[in-house]
Amino acid sequence: MTLTKLTRLASAAMATVFTVVPAYAEDLNVILFSMPYTNGLAELEADFEAATGMTANIEVVGQDVFENRITLSFTGKTGDIDVVHTPVIQVQRWIEAGWLQPVTDGVNGMDSKEDILAGPLDAYLVNGDYWALPFFAETGMMAYRKDVLAAAGYDSPPGTWAELVEVAKAVHSDDVAGFAMRAAPGQGFNMFVFPMIMRAYGGKFFADYPNDLTPALNSPETLEALNLYIDLINNYGPPGAGNFNFSEVAASSQAGKLAMLVDGTSIAAQSIDPGKSQVAEHMAIAPVPEGPNGRSPAIAVHGIGIPADAPNPEASFKFIEWATSEETLTKIALAQPYPDFTRASVAANPEVIAKYESINPDFLNVRVDMLNDAIGHYRPLLPQWPELGAAIGEHINAAVNGLETPEEALAAAQDEMAEILAE
């Protein structure tokens, strides 16, 4: 009996998984990977139907499943996806592979285009065309322990990286480490945070991006930044900081073992969240420190775009316009832990402000300031970036952990950049 039930259940599950929903003109297949916004969007299918008269099957899957699914669909040119999650870090690669179609006309025709935050939108401006509409913009932020800093005589957080070293030195103890930042190798790990220091010191990846792509990583400016990064992690970080990723950074802070951290908004938000942090009442938010060359907060943007072989681009565009509209973003910002919205009007919404101010009064303001300071090509927008970022990240990590000297690491990374670009 139970077995029959199980078999029936299993076959029903298989049917759900393998049924290919036919793409009628007004029935859209949307594939996204899981994050608070996409989970929130999946619950609003009915709203989309009410607003446009069309229906959408919003499928939210894990990121690895997503990668497999879209690679199969795009390389097989099946045309079974009408709207696709489009991370900015992949956009150049997808454009080169011919997997996306531009949405320029639609974007320019939108009444509310001005309301979209410029940095995230411009991240999708490649070769003079827009390729997606942003729904998520994470930027860099500092979170710190007011009590620990105050005990060492600091009433305000450090404003520059040099001051940050000084404060870290003053507050570092066996119980509470001075500072932590991602150090694990990867274009989305240490290479998400290290350029904040590198660019603040005037270091850059290329001689003159995007006009002259001669690698220019190996410079005195980047070396100075790398030395500071190494000093911070090895001398004022928690034990084992040389292998830390964002989860270890967040966990150390939540356990009260960390005085300061610089990471993305979502990690900063977790470290001040009373539901997660043991020391939430002592936590505060501050801008990313500056350097001699100014401030360069990290930025990571996600959006939604239209695959090249989507059969009905007009209908697909209606979906992405609705999904990134003020109304939809506001609903999700209120329903989900989603402070990473991409419209100024949502940031001005009293209910949204009230929700996030109750967690931390400065959070939304600092976030908007950081987004305004961030440059769209914080990580270069090149098809080869995932490969370049991984290679550079491995050498930076080797330098942090003493496997290479900082000078060797930069020279080797620059050589590999040249090799990768030459292919």
Place this chain on the structure above:
Amino acid sequence: MNQISGVQPVLQRSYRLMLLPAVIAVLVFAVLPLVGMFVLSFTGFDLVKGWDTGFTFDNFTKLASDKRFINSVWVMLALSVFGVIAQVIAGTLIAVGLEKIIPRWRHVRGFFVVPFVVPHVAVALVWLSLFTPTLSPINAFFDLFGITIPAFLTTRWGAISAIVIADTWASFPFVMLLILAALQGISTDLDEAASIDGATKMQVFWRITLPLLKPALLMVALFRFIETIKHFPLIYVMTNGGPGRATQATNYYAFIQTFQNSKVSYGAAIAVFLFIFAAIISFWVARMNARLSDA
């Protein structure tokens, strides 16, 4: 006689038919992908740039000069050699202990098999937290006495040791089970005869048990060696190949080239290298085994 010779071919035919599903399964799921991998490795298939179907040796000539690949082979050898040694020693000692020294404890065997059934990703997550000083109960314990344990995952040999330790924990039960089976095949008469002649337990182990276990030890070492060549989840979860590239083993490097850099053909060429490498090792071990059995 006539009757029998008439029945035999019919039987044989039906036996062959019964084998057919297995043969088809092997063809479809093992041979075909393998052929596909070989074909791919001689073309230029890049997920982004498209498919250059012309026959080429480029992928293999590039391998010879690829510093990251050569580094990955050394990393793989270090992980495999140290891993296999540790697992064979641990597994054999526990098996001999359970069988010979404390036979009354036989019922605890099940307990030792537990690590073997834990998925490697879960093993990796557990050991990652044990090797992360701020999260590790081991560090917390030693901190009580003012002793600071170095951070394993931030040095080259520390990270390699960490993966070897995690792999040994997860895989020694496999060695233990095979060696236990082999021990049960060895007649106890030999032990008894030796002890009547005055041999100590240690002498019995070194002079009698261990030599008789040699073929089993070789086979189990081979199985484990091939398995360690396929290292992936432990590296992916515990170190991301770091620090730097210190734990970027060849299999992990093939993954990076294929899925991160979209160079499917180059990844296939690395996989072909691994296949041939494993085949050579297997062939060599099989010959050694044959020589042992002859002797």
